[in-house]
Amino acid sequence: MKKVLEGSMAISDSIRMAEPKVISAYPITPQTHIVEHLSQMVADGDLKAEYVMVESEHSAASVVLGASACGVRTYTATAAQGLLYMEEVIYNIAGMRLPVVLTVANRAVSAPISIWNDMQDSMALRDSGAIQLVAENNQEAYDMHIQAYKIAENPNVMLPVMVCVDGFVLTHTFEVVETIDHIEKVREYLPPLNMEYTLDINNPFSFGTVGEPSVYIETRFRLSNAINNSKSVIVDAANDYREMFGKYEGALIDPYKMDDADTVIVAMGSVLGTIKDVVDELRESGKKIGVLKIRSFRPFPADEITDALKNIKNAIIIEKAVSLGKGGILSCEIRDALYQHRINSVNVNGYIMGLGGRDITPKNIYDLIIKAEKQEDVDGEFYGLNNELLNKVF
Amino acid sequence: MKEVRIHGRGGQGSVTMASILAISFFDDGKYCQAFPSFGSERTGAPVQAFARVSNTPIRTRHQIYDPDYVIVQDVTLITSVPVAKGLKDSGKLIINTEADLKEILKKFGDNKINETNIILFPALKIAMKILGKPIVNTTLLGAFSAITGEVSIDSVKQEIEARFGSKLGKINADAAQAAYDYIKGEKIGF
Numbered sequence: 401m402k403k404v405l406e407g408s409m410a411i412s413d414s415i416r417m418a419e420p421k422v423i424s425a426y427p428i429t430p431q432t433h434i435v436e437h438l439s440q441m442v443a444d445g446d447l448k449a450e451y452v453m454v455e456s457e458h459s460a461a462s463v464v465l466g467a468s469a470c471g472v473r474t475y476t477a478t479a480a481q482g483l484l485y486m487e488e489v490i491y492n493i494a495g496m497r498l499p500v501v502l503t504v505a506n507r508a509v510s511a512p513i514s515i516w517n518d519m520q521d522s523m524a525l526r527d528s529g530a531i532q533l534v535a536e537n538n539q540e541a542y543d544m545h546i547q548a549y550k551i552a553e554n555p556n557v558m559l560p561v562m563v564c565v566d567g568f569v570l571t572h573t574f575e576v577v578e579t580i581d582h583i584e585k586v587r588e589y590l591p592p593l594n595m596e597y598t599l600d601i602n603n604p605f606s607f608g609t610v611g612e613p614s615v616y617i618e619t620r621f622r623l624s625n626a627i628n629n630s631k632s633v634i635v636d637a638a639n640d641y642r643e644m645f646g647k648y649e650g651a652l653i654d655p656y657k658m659d660d661a662d663t664v665i666v667a668m669g670s671v672l673g674t675i676k677d678v679v680d681e682l683r684e685s686g687k688k689i690g691v692l693k694i695r696s697f698r699p700f701p702a703d704e705i706t707d708a709l710k711n712i713k714n715a716i717i718i719e720k721a722v723s724l725g726k727g728g729i730l731s732c733e734i735r736d737a738l739y740q741h742r743i744n745s746v747n748v749n750g751y752i753m754g755l756g757g758r759d760i761t762p763k764n765i766y767d768l769i770i771k772a773e774k775q776e777d778v779d780g781e782f783y784g785l786n787n788e789l790l791n792k793v794f
Numbered sequence: 795m796k797e798v799r800i801h802g803r804g805g806q807g808s809v810t811m812a813s814i815l816a817i818s819f820f821d822d823g824k825y826c827q828a829f830p831s832f833g834s835e836r837t838g839a840p841v842q843a844f845a846r847v848s849n850t851p852i853r854t855r856h857q858i859y860d861p862d863y864v865i866v867q868d869v870t871l872i873t874s875v876p877v878a879k880g881l882k883d884s885g886k887l888i889i890n891t892e893a894d895l896k897e898i899l900k901k902f903g904d905n906k907i908n909e910t911n912i913i914l915f916p917a918l919k920i921a922m923k924i925l926g927k928p929i930v931n932t933t934l935l936g937a938f939s940a941i942t943g944e945v946s947i948d949s950v951k952q953e954i955e956a957r958f959g960s961k962l963g964k965i966n967a968d969a970a971q972a973a974y975d976y977i978k979g980e981k982i983g984f
Contacts (some may be wrong), residue, residue, distance in 0.1 A: 404817045404826060536854070573829040574813045576820060576851070673853035743800055761856045 405536045405577045406434030411503055413579055416447045416698040417586045421472035422462035424452040428482040429515045430567035431505035435477055452655045457482040461489035468498040469607050471598035475759050479567055482509035483521045492632040493560045494529025496607045499552035501559040505567040508756040516757020517567040518720040523729055529623050530560040531630055532698040534668040538577050540649040541565045546586060547637040553593050556631045566670040579643060599763050631699050652701035654693040657683060657710055661690035663714040677763045702737035711741050716772040718752040727753060727780025749778035795848035796944055797858045801877045802867035805837040811931035811965030812843035814953045819847040821949035827852045840875050841897055861885060863942060878907050888941060890917035890930050913941055924969040940977035947974045
């Protein structure tokens with residue numbers, strides 16, 4: 401049914417449909433509405449789950465780790481400092497191969513304190529072994545959480561999936577979302593979790609014990625393979641979802657108006673909507689421009705991205721995070737992907753925008769396109785700075 | 795696409811108003827979007843909320859800089875916040891006040907805001923009469939429906955009732971209807 405939902409409501413409703421048995425979270429803006437809705441659903445009996453109140457994000461992640469190891473479906477959500485506080489546990493969840501699904505309501509990290517949106521928080525967990533999917537709008541946020549369980553719980557994957565949803569820009573925006581009417585359809589898409597190894601007093605196992613030098617590197621190799629091989633599972637989850645629910649927002653990537661494009665803007669998350677509107681207008685004036693959406697940041701679809709970009713002239717990467725001491729993160733990885741395939745004909749320019757909730761307007765994007773087509777090999781240039789302020793801040 | 799910017803103060807229900815407006819647009823068969831200005835909202839601090847309506851799906855996410863309509867919930871904001879900034883030439887500025895039009899126009903001090911695009915509306919007076927409380931968002935929704943014709947009063951009332959429950963919903967819907975009637979020239983009782 402189509403209805404108008406706040407992003408947080410869309411996400412909590414989609415989690416309700418996935419029927420986790422244990423939810424644990426600690427409130428943090430802009431994630432709080434999501435877990436408030438879920439705790440209400442549990443209290444009202446609309447979701448038969450145990451909602452565990454905790455005193456920190458570290459504990460929230462630990463609760464879902466333990467519950468997941470017992471073989472039940474779990475959920476948590478966080479943002480910014482909360483995610484950083486969870487980080488140690490998330491590395492453990494991935495290392496123990498537990499299919500936890502968590503939402504990151506993407507928010508800038510301190511200092512200075514910012515409650516507003518960028519993607520620095522989830523980027524900090526880039527190498528944790530958690531799959532990272534990024535939603536463009538609230539419909540996709542709804543659909544992606546159901547797909548996330550399907551991916552996480554695949555026996556060949558068994559990894560945490562982090563669904564990244566831009567804080568405020570999506571979590572606090574009301575828009576039209578088509579929800580699934582019948583939970584039976586979700587149950588069909590998402591069969592009950594069936595883990596090969598669980599914490600079971602009748603068949604005792606240990607999780608996350610010491611990995612001596614004789615075994616540690618092999619477990620990391622298996623983990624590395626699992627996340628690399630999850631690409632095909634992510635594609636299948638998107639295709640199966642389309643077949644069952646008629647919705648498709650891309651799998652690993654999603655090209656938009658790229659067929660004859662010579663300039664392509666590459667981005668992730670909610671900024672894609674604004675970019676697509678600008679591209680439509682430029683297309684009307686005859687400009688050959690397209691958009692490449694990165695939907696799966698981890699695993700990184702290097703081959704798919706290369707294939708999509710190999711024949712274009714200019715790739716303009718817009719990202720809301722920075723690797724301090726290096727530059728752009730997404731642009732670096734895209735340049736690396738092209739290099740691996742010995743493609744050196746694409747001019748890759750990466751720009752950092754929208755940090756700490758700075759609004760990205762259509763005019764910003766128009767101006768950036770004009771600028772970028774004249775530049776070469778830009779690596780994470782900060783775009784849209786207020787130069788007057790620069791002399792005043794530390 | 796039409797864009798609405800709401801200026802209020804923390805606690806006045808600007809975000810609630812934007813979301814009710816968006817859902818009312820949807821009830822009328824349109825696509826919609828509503829979002830807050832994501833400020834560090836404190837009671838009394840100036841806040842903004844935004845709403846978009848369109849016949850086609852809305853993808854853009856930026857804040858609203860060139861609104862078709864501006865709604866000001868608290869007239870004292872006009873001296874501290876540039877409420878009319880970016881208002882389209884064809885746009886309308888709706889302000890909750892009982893003050894004299896000339897006095898208000900003086901405060902804007904430019905020709906862009908004039909008798910043709912400013913509408914002063916006594917939302918507080920109507921809200922006090924019907925709700926007995928200085929909560930003006932539902933009254934302003936009724937006025938917006940009557941002034942702009944962008945949303946039906948029936949959808950507005952339906953969503954107000956859905957949001958506030960049976961008792962509060964009913965009197966708030968009455969307030970919206972009274973505001974609608976007031977604008978439509980049936981000012982009896984006010």
